Amino acid sequence: xxxxxxxxxxxxxxxxxxxxxxxxxxxxxxxxxxxxxxxxxxxxxxxxxxxxxxxxxxxxxxxxxxxxxxxxxxxxxxxxxxxxxxxxxxxxxxxxxxxxxxxxxxxxxxxxxxxxxxxxxxxxxxxxxxxxxxxxxxxxxxxxxxxxxxxxxxxxxxxxxxxxxxx
Numbered sequence: 001x002x003x004x005x006x007x008x009x010x011x012x013x014x015x016x017x018x019x020x021x022x023x024x025x026x027x028x029x030x031x032x033x034x035x036x037x038x039x040x041x042x043x044x045x046x047x048x049x050x051x052x053x054x055x056x057x058x059x060x061x062x063x064x065x066x067x068x069x070x071x072x073x074x075x076x077x078x079x080x081x082x083x084x085x086x087x088x089x090x091x092x093x094x095x096x097x098x099x100x101x102x103x104x105x106x107x108x109x110x111x112x113x114x115x116x117x118x119x120x121x122x123x124x125x126x127x128x129x130x131x132x133x134x135x136x137x138x139x140x141x142x143x144x145x146x147x148x149x150x151x152x153x154x155x156x157x158x159x160x161x162x163x164x165x166x167x
Contacts, residue, residue, distance in 0.1 A: 009068035014077040016084050019043060021056065021077055023065055038062050040078075045085040049078035072126060103127075 006028035013022050019040035026033055038059075043052055053074035057066050066074070076097055083093030101123055109117060133140050 007065050007067065009066070012069050012073060012077070014080055016081065019081055021074065023069065025065060025068075036062075036065050038065075040081065043078070043081065043085075045082050047078070047082065049082055050075045052078045070126075072122060 007025045008028060009023060009025050010033065011024040014020070015022055015037075021038045021040065023036045023038065024033060025036065038056065040052075040056075050071075053071055056062060057069075057071055057074055079097050079100075080090070080093045083096060084090070088096070103120060103123055109120060112120065
């Protein structure tokens with residue numbers, strides 16, 4: 001039986017020519033930094049980026065190495081490659097991905113299909129984790145109390161108004 005190796009992802013990127021995902025990693029317990037090139041085959045500008053990312057992440061040859069790389073990050077790389085294959089510049093592809101990654105607070109999410117809703121939830125979860133303060137963060141404060149200004153006129157809502165009806 002082979003011992004299970006643990007790999008720590010340091011950097012991950014994409015190469016357009018030839019198409020490949022490149023991972024810079026270290027083996028746990030060793031100091032040497034290594035590079036793994038994972039060629040991208042059978043991908044065109046019409047391919048599904050999230051499906052391609054899942055297939056790469058679940059590929060038995062690469063699975064252990066990609067443990068520390070999020071599925072969304074791999075999906076972004078495929079999005080960049082798709083844009084490149086479609087004739088977009090890198091700046092245009094990055095801007096398109098940025099627009100897709102931004103949540104519009106005015107958007108009615110009740111009207112989204114399940115796939116789009118799951119995508120928005122994933123973006124919100126990732127943003128929450130990125131901004132969350134953990135106990136071991138240097139600027140972590142337990143039990144934060146905030147005073148909100150009361151000098152402005154408070155808005156009232158229809159359901160706030162006392163009605164003569166008893167419920």
